[in-house]
Amino acid sequence: MTNAFDILDRxxxxxSVSRDGNLDLITFVADLLGRNGIECRLFPSETRDRASxxxxxxxxxxxxxxLSGHTDVVPVDGQPWTRDPFRLSEQDGRLYGRGTADMKGFVACAIEAVLAAQMHPLKRPLHLALSYDEEIGCVGVRPMLGELAKQGFRPDWVLIGEPTSMQIATGHKGKIGARATCCGVAAHSALAPTGLNAIHLAADFLQEIRTxxxxxxxxGSRDDDYDIPYSTLHAGIIQGGTALNIVPDACTLDFEIRNIASDDPRSLLDRLFDAAEKLTKTSRDRFPDAGIKIDVVSDYPGLDTPSQSREFATAMSLAQGSQAIKxxxxxxxxxxxxxxxxxxxxxGPGSMDQGHKPDEFVTRAQMEACRSMLTRITNRLAA
Structure with a gap:
């Protein structure tokens, strides 16, 4: 089983939904590579139910x-799939299944490429890096990178096979996901002024985000290579209160910052820390426990590889007909x-327009384009 389509089927x-782990998948890949004489290193999680x-x-x-890819996928719960999401099916040149676009299509092509490269006298190495829990904060790749960095591992460059319709992306925004926990003082709603409404605190803090x-x-700074050419702040979840006749003493607000390279996300977050302190400072005379506590729950840095770099020129020649995007x-x-x-x-093959959606798919043509590019990479490493 060395054909990318057969590998994708498996x-x-x-x-391998993030919440459930990927160990069975990783064991399959390790066994497949091992049977072909390729030694693998596994980086298991503390829970031992997933690994890179x-x-x-x-x-x-x-x-x-x-060649880098993640092996976890998002859930299918509540989505109106018209076919089994965990059984590969094909119709009219489209390969359907959860993760076909994001991003098991590329992972299958990468495994095929590594197996094929084993049969070539390479002059420079080809590496395969597969991670877990990318979908919930790029969790699994970090321990693996930490170990590789300690050992002085330094490749020429890294190809991340996320779906770009086989265009070369030089950048993406960074992200900080955070939770603001607003602490008030409960009271009967008939005596609302005797309490401190945590939902009102959250609303005031939300206004600071919008401001x-x-x-x-x-x-602010701009990068016109992006569809949204500036850094964005977004509140996605707000939860608080237990009953209409109770002044709520707690409310949480989950928000994120997605920054372009020229903006420091920590500076933006510090602005919100300062705003939270100012919002609650005057309330503490009457309500000593008043406060807004901000905790970072996930973050990853942006990517901004210069389009003038040698590696970019190499990738463009390997992709053949690609355009530079972010x-x-x-x-x-x-x-x-x-x-x-x-x-x-x-x-990578496929489009994120199909990722995370019911009846997710990647086209056979996109897979073939990816296979061709990875073959050219192998040939280049052998030259």
Whole structure:
């Protein structure tokens, strides 16, 4: 089983939803590579129900190219699928299944490429890096990168195979996900002024988020390569209160910052820390427990690889007919780039327009384009 389509069929059959782990899938990949003489290193999670995988073919030493992908997928719960999401099916040149676009299609092509490269006398190494829990904050790749960095691992560049319709993406925004916990004082709603309404605190804090967003739009930095050419702030979840006749003493608000490269996300977050302190400072005379506590729950750096770089020129020649873009979604590329101090680029089959949706698909034509590009990478490493 070395054909990318056969491998994809097996990968889709593993319901590797982030919450459930990916160990069965990783075990399958490790066994497949091992049977073909390729040694793998596994980086298990503390819970031992998921792992990242790293493998190399070709000569030992620095340099070479990393093919990187995540193996977890988002849930299918509540989505109106018209076919089994964990059974690969094909219709009119479209390959359907959860993760076909994001991003098991690329993972299948990468595994095929590594197996094929094992049969070539490479002059520079080809590496395969597969992670877990990318969908919930790029969790699994971090321990693997930490170990590789300690060992001085430094490839020439990294190819992140997220779906870009086989265009070369040089960048994406960074992200900070945070939770603001607003603490008030409960009271009967008939005596509302004797309490401190935590939902009102959250509403005031939300207004600070919106004010900062307006400032960024009107006077902030811009990068016109993005569809949304500035950093964004967004509140996604607000929860508080237990009954209409009770002044709520607690409310949480989940928000995120997605920043372009020229903006420091921590500086933006510090602005919100300051705003939270000012909002509650005057209330503490009457309500000592009043406060807004902000906790970062997830974050990853952005990616901004110069389009003038040698690696970009190489990738463009390998992709053949590709255009340079920047993508709205996040990837593990910024983590690879910062941890290993190497360039990273994003290019893979399929479109994120299909990712995370019911009846997710990647086209056979996109898979073939990816296979061709990875064959050219192998040939280049052998030259």
């Amino acid at each position: 990968l889709i059959a593993f319901p 995988l790293f493998a190399t073919v070709g000569p030992a030493g620095p340099g070479g190219i990393v 900062l967003q307006t400032e960024i739009v009107e006077t 993508v709205a979604f996040g990837t593990e590329g910024g983590l690879f780039s910062s941890a290993l101090d190497v360039p990273a680029l994003v290019c």
